[in-house]
Amino acid sequence: MTVKEMREPTFLILTALAGGRKHGYALIAETDELSGHQVQLKVGTLYAALDRLASEGLVAVAGDEVADGRLRRYYELTAEGSAALADAAERASRIATAAKSRLQGPHPAPVISTRLGIA
């Protein structure tokens, strides 16, 4: 996966897994928290994302466990997944820094007004 193709849910899932192996519902809960409750993954969406990430070798199954009478499957980041997440995080950080820097600097002149000779 190239860095520019990583969408927000994927980024959030990999970020959640960067903190250690997690089961399905823990991933849903953590992506919700990480996104400030802006991204609430549906179960089908999570499965589709995990299918894709597993086929790309970015995540792997890390065992099944029974807890409170429920079977839970755990997932973990692979080395490839960690590298992809690091790339994506670096890129996001670079863009965020640039955005903050420009917002703090002097605002550009209004282009349309200048072209019209009004400014």
Added chain:
Amino acid sequence: MNARHANAFQSAFRFHPRLWREQNELTAVSVLMDAAEATGRQHLSLSERASIYLHAASVWAEQVLNRAIRERVSSLALGTGMAMSVVYFVSFILMPMLDDAFMPMSKVVSATALLLPWVAAGLIRAVGYVRGVRAAMGIALVLCVSVVLLRLWQPELALPSTLTVLFFGLWSVAANLGRARGTLTWVTAGVVAVLGVTVVFAAGLVGRTLDTMLWTHLPYVAFLPLVSLFLGLFTAAACRRSTIAMSGTVYAGPWAIILIAGFLRDGQPMQVVALLMIAWAGVSGVVATTARIRHAGPPKTTVP
């Protein structure tokens, strides 16, 4: 949450393939129950259910047309469409115009519109921008639909035939199924271009128009081998012989359907089609009962 709720949640996965359910259903139901408990719900929301059904569709699609198959079909279709759009434009538009034949402007414009996305896709593929190829194929499909609609709205306008538009429309859909591979795309384009040019010259040599050649004379030469090839591939794919057979089936499907449609449209004797179908049914029956059906391994699906 009691057993009744668990059963209700389990039923949400009834459209998933059996193998998937055997491997993943228990963990999937656990996630649904966790999510429902966290939000204080005792039933699935409509959007949750829809997302599960969509996932079921994607698992089925992945089983029938996995990535390798989609890439092959995409490459074959892209190569074919690129070559045939050029052959079509040169033989049906450019050559008649050079011979001073009357060519209505509507036909020139519509044929050019059909050609351009394929040329653009070829150029974009040459520089390796795969997303651009997909966009070009999307435009190609929109233009094909537009020509068909225009034909219905203005029947008196001279436009490319419906079969021509159908061919290019199906190729554009097939080309968008996956990521086209460079080598296979260019080899296909080369082979199809040589075949296309050969047919054009052959039509000229025997003194027929290309349309007459294609739909009156060529079927006797090409119909049986092409449709037989499709049916053979279809049988092999049904027996899960290989992904190549499946790729060939998906790619050859539109050809076979359109050839049969054209064959019937031109009033060709049905006995040929009937004989072919009977022969295919017999061979398929023998293959299906004697072949060792190799089931594909478990799908590459993962479930929380």
